[in-house]
Amino acid sequence: MDAHASSHAQVGHVMRRRVLFRVLAALLVLTYVTVAVTSFDFGRWNLWVAMGIAVVKASLVLMFFMHLKYDKPFNGMILVVSLALVALFIVIALDDTLHYKKNVIPGYAPEIKTNPK
Secondary structure, three states, X not given: OOHHHHHOOOOOOOOOHHHHHHHHHHHHHHHHHHHHHOOOOOHHHHHHHHHHHHHHHXXXXXXHHOOHHHOOHHHHXXXXXXXXHHHXXXXXXXXXXXXXXXXXXXXXXXXXXXXXX
């Protein structure tokens, strides 16, 4: 047995096709729900509904297709910390926007002419 074959003797977690097809079906249904939701107006909750569906879909992909459910807990912790840092960056950027928005002068931007005559 050569060194390459012996180094890959242990195979990762093998999932049943039934589980993968169920997750695929759930992702397809959630994609349909994502498209169907665009025809409704939830007011200020539009973004939250869309993000909620996206989080569920991303979680299914991470847990089953990327095998995070069956992996070491450390890898899940790395994912959670990474997502928390991204969320922190977004919150800081939005907070910064709120602080300088009051200094913007209304009507200060140049006027855009649509019919140049």
